[in-house]
Amino acid sequence: xxxxxxxxxxxxxxxxxxxxxxxxxxxxxxxxxxxxxxxxxxxxxxxxxxxxxxxxxxxxxxxxxxxxxxxxxxxxxxxxxxxxxxxxxxxxxxxxxxxxxxxxxxxxxxxxxxxxxxxxxxxxxxxxxxxxxxxxxxxxxxxxxxxxxxxxxxxxxxxxxxxxxxxxxxxxxxxxxxxxxxxxxxxxxxxxxxxxxxxxxxxxxxxxxxxxxxxxxxxxxxxxxxxxxxxxxxxxxxxxxxxxxxxxxxxxxxxxxxxxxxxxxxxxxxxxxxxxxxxxxxxxxxxxxxxxxxxxxx
Numbered sequence: 346x347x348x349x350x351x352x353x354x355x356x357x358x359x360x361x362x363x364x365x366x367x368x369x370x371x372x373x374x375x376x377x378x379x380x381x382x383x384x385x386x387x388x389x390x391x392x393x394x395x396x397x398x399x400x401x402x403x404x405x406x407x408x409x410x411x412x413x414x415x416x417x418x419x420x421x422x423x424x425x426x427x428x429x430x431x432x433x434x435x436x437x438x439x440x441x442x443x444x445x446x447x448x449x450x451x452x453x454x455x456x457x458x459x460x461x462x463x464x465x466x467x468x469x470x471x472x473x474x475x476x477x478x479x480x481x482x483x484x485x486x487x488x489x490x491x492x493x494x495x496x497x498x499x500x501x502x503x504x505x506x507x508x509x510x511x512x513x514x515x516x517x518x519x520x521x522x523x524x525x526x527x528x529x530x531x532x533x534x535x536x537x538x539x540x541x542x543x544x545x546x547x548x549x550x551x552x553x554x555x556x557x558x559x560x561x562x563x564x565x566x567x568x569x570x571x572x573x574x575x576x577x578x579x580x581x582x583x584x585x586x587x588x589x590x591x592x593x594x595x596x597x598x599x600x601x602x603x604x605x606x607x608x609x610x611x612x613x614x615x616x617x618x619x620x621x622x623x624x625x626x627x628x629x630x631x632x633x634x635x636x637x638x639x640x641x642x643x
Contacts, residue, residue: 352505352512354548355519356555358484362520363617365476365488366527370616370634372474378635382532384494385412387539390457398424398450405457406443409464412495418467422460424450430513433463435470454541458498458513465490483515491516491524497536500525501545518545522552530556531615531635559614562596566627566640573642580624580643583607599624609643 370378389408392401399422406420419440426447434442443463449456465486469475474489476482490496500521502513512518525536526549540546561567563576575595583589583599584607591598597611600621607624616635622628624643631638 352503352510353517355517356523358516358520359523361481361484362488362516362524363612365485366492366524367617367634368474368476368485369489369492370618372472375634375636378493379532380414381412381493384497384528384534384536384539385409385457385461390461390498392453392456394453396453398453401453402445402456402460406460406464409457409460409495413464413468413493415464415468415471418464420460420464420467431459431463433466435466441467455498455502455511455513458502461490461495461498462486462514465493465495468493480515487514487516487521488524491521492528494528496521497525497539500548501540501542503545503548504542505544518548519551519555522549523555524552525549526553526556527615529553530560559612562611562614564597564609564611564622564641564643565614566642568642580607580609584624613637613639 385408390405392405402422406422410418410420417439420443421440422443422445424445424447427444429446431443431445443460445456445459449459469486469489476485487496487499490499499514500518502511503518504511514521528534529536537546537549540549561569563572568576576597579591579595580599584602587602587605597609599607599609601607608621609624610619610621613620613632613635615632615637618632618634620630620632622630622641622643626643628641628643629638630641
């Protein structure tokens, strides 16, 4: 939890975020992910000042449990002084104990954001989906929370001005915006009306711009002129120099060449699993993981 300290911006965890989306699809499947096609509605996370603190926190927790499709998971929410925003005790269940930072006693509008992250920890624990190391595991949790429709709360908790700042989660605001835009594209959803924080909306638009750029990378047919020109040059070189390494700055790699049929592999713009197709002009490919249909010009 960044509270008053400088907030990191940009996309420093982008590779880990994309890997987390791939891991989610591999573990839960296309049908499992699409069971979360509707995001948590703002009214389910609303917390009026007149509400009882503990009863209100329990109500929001129950709404998140239902949204994340957790069976028989009862969340007991408490408050105490701590360094981080929140913590959860992961056990066999059926009860889970969540502790929130004492500051949420007076910042109730962000209780739903803190709970969304911790309850996703419970979901991932039950799925057996985790990554080695605290950093990567927390990035996975932020990414899954957002992609499954509850993490817009985490982005909306981001506020920054000349005198103060607040951000929850491990992802930068722009990375939250990127994952949220990925979800919006997958489910034809517009989360922008839900933001109460202007800074959160700005971060979403920057993340969305990068998500849209994923759809215009060669060999996708929608790639721009400069990308296509670079791709054509790299393809010609790969055909004449079998096994030559591709510049790591481009998303595609070539295989074959010489006397073998040339193939190109590139990340699916939906789930980032790598797709391999033959180099033979216009090709339509379908990702076997997220079922995205891709028009390619190889």
